[in-house]
Amino acid sequence: MGKSRILVVGGTGYMGRRIVKGSLAEGHPTYILRRPEIGMDIEKLQVLLEFKRQGAVLVEGSFPDHQSLVEALKQVDVVVCTMSGVHFRTHNLLMQLKLVDAIKEAGNIKFGMDPAQMMHALEPGRVTFDEKMTVRKAIEAANIPRTYISANCFGGYFVGNLSQMGTLLPPKDKVLIYGDGNAKAVFMGEDDIATYTIKSVDDPRTLNKTVYIRPPGNILSQRELVQIWENLSGNTLEKTSISGQDFLALMKGIFSFFIKRNDSTNLRQLKKEYNSTIMKCNADADFAGQVGLGHFYHIFYDGCLTSFEIGEDGEEASRLYLEVQYKRMDEYLKLYL
Secondary structure (H helix, E strand, C coil), X not given: CCXXXXXXXXXXXXXXXXXXXXXXXXXXXXEEEECHHHCCCHHHHHHHHHHHHCCCEEEECECCEHHHHHHHHCCCCEEEECCCECCCCCECHHHHHHHHHHCCCCCCCCCCCCHHHCCCCCCCCHHHHHHHHHHHXXXXXXXXXXXXXXXXXXXXXXCCCCCCCCCCCCCCCEEEEECCCCCEEEEECHHHHHHHHHHHCCCHHHCCEEXXXXXXXXXXXXXXXXXXXXXXXXXXXXEEEECHHHHHHHCCCCCCCCCCCCCCCCHHHHHHHHHHHHHHCCCCCCHHHHHHHHHHHHHHCCCCCCCCCCCCCEEEHXXXXXXXXXXXXXXXXXXXX
């Protein structure tokens, strides 16, 4: 049999464009949903036109127009959905329910962190997982063949900044450590996530399962991540720890903060000043900030990404696809030198 025809929904986005590239590289007939809502967004249009030049097929479809989605889906075998669930950018998770209605006769959906492991998540951060479970239940109720992708921590959001909030670049002199910094997380390069996702499309071993992208070389604690950066940069960072209790206070207080002291200030004073800042803050953090903080808490205090064993309903990507030479985080961090 030939390779599946893949339709990427969200093909101009952060992960979507990588999925498109991965699909083209693997030789799949690749389609991209072109929504009329793109309007005057010249950058997204140029991305679509470049993919068209490379061989992708642009198919028009709009979420308000159910029939247009159905017509687009009739042309393909598999749907890979990369619609954003990030609250501080665009948040479209529940729009996928319209897609589910249209793909009952089509194919598979691939998406995101595993919400089934997050039923204990804190409010308001759990809204992301609740919405993903709503979509998942709709998929399963419709008996749609499926594979869920658990991609874990995107390098661009969690690695380059050493998992610091409010920046995407490495800190120059000080780094905030969550708790003891030893909870294990999984950090992945975005291109590797796309590669594993596309490889799972036609693999019968992944049918109706969750594929966890959790290669052993990328299971690291925050302290290990910081150490990798220090070794690469030759710069030792001053480390300040924040307890889980104080971190939770952020969800009721501030989203971002700055320690306004020079490098000679000792660690005890830094902690004292930081705690004082929390106590003085009365304003509630904005909703997107609270959601993000909740996710950070579960990743770096609960260790939610590695606190469970993969069961019979799941597979680990690096074990399935030994040929993939995934990028370790020392290589990823070299981009920031």
